[in-house]
Amino acid sequence: MSNEIKFKLNGDDVIYVGNPLRRLLDVLRDDFKLTGVKEGCGEGECGACAVLLDGKLVASCIVPIGAIDGSEVITIEGFRRTERFKIISDAFAEAGAVQCGFCTPGMIMATEAILSQNPKPTRDEIAEGLSGNLCRCTGMNMIIEAVEIASKNGGGKW
Numbered sequence: 824m825s826n827e828i829k830f831k832l833n834g835d836d837v838i839y840v841g842n843p844l845r846r847l848l849d850v851l852r853d854d855f856k857l858t859g860v861k862e863g864c865g866e867g868e869c870g871a872c873a874v875l876l877d878g879k880l881v882a883s884c885i886v887p888i889g890a891i892d893g894s895e896v897i898t899i900e901g902f903r904r905t906e907r908f909k910i911i912s913d914a915f916a917e918a919g920a921v922q923c924g925f926c927t928p929g930m931i932m933a934t935e936a937i938l939s940q941n942p943k944p945t946r947d948e949i950a951e952g953l954s955g956n957l958c959r960c961t962g963m964n965m966i967i968e969a970v971e972i973a974s975k976n977g978g979g980k981w
């Protein structure tokens with residue numbers, strides 16, 4: 824079996840050669856130095872390690888690198904180059920939704936996943952979309968409000 828895995832990472836074609844059972848999280852952080860992807864629980868429960876895999880939010884700590892051959896991965900480093908990132912990050916600042924910042928990259932990726940599916944979500948839909956992401960500092964209400972502000976300010980961008 825070949826252990827060569829080709830995928831698109833933040834818009835670039837990349838090749839990983841090595842153990843296909845390594846976690847996507849470790850490959851992103853250790854091999855590609857994308858340290859905006861955080862490790863919290865390591866068990867798929869907190870969302871700190873969230874990335875977009877073919878446009879869907881996934882916990883990179885529970886995805887083996889071997890499972891992503893041919894896929895497209897976007898991390899916060901890639902998303903940061905977009906106009907939508909700016910809208911979301913301004914909304915987080917406006918809502919006071921960032922304290923220590925540890926959960927923020929994952930929350931921002933989750934927000935992008937929510938708004939790209941549904942540009943005008945209700946509060947319940949936002950809460951549901953953020954249900955895989957935990958914040959130990961800020962009340963979730965402020966983060967939900969941030970998503971509402973991004974939705975309001977992002978007319979036409981999603």
Ligand code: FES
Nearest residue numbers: 863864865870884
């Ligand atoms: S570190 Fe992956 S979900 Fe918590």
Ligand code: FES
Nearest residue numbers: 922926958959960
């Ligand atoms: S701002 Fe600290 S964990 Fe969310």
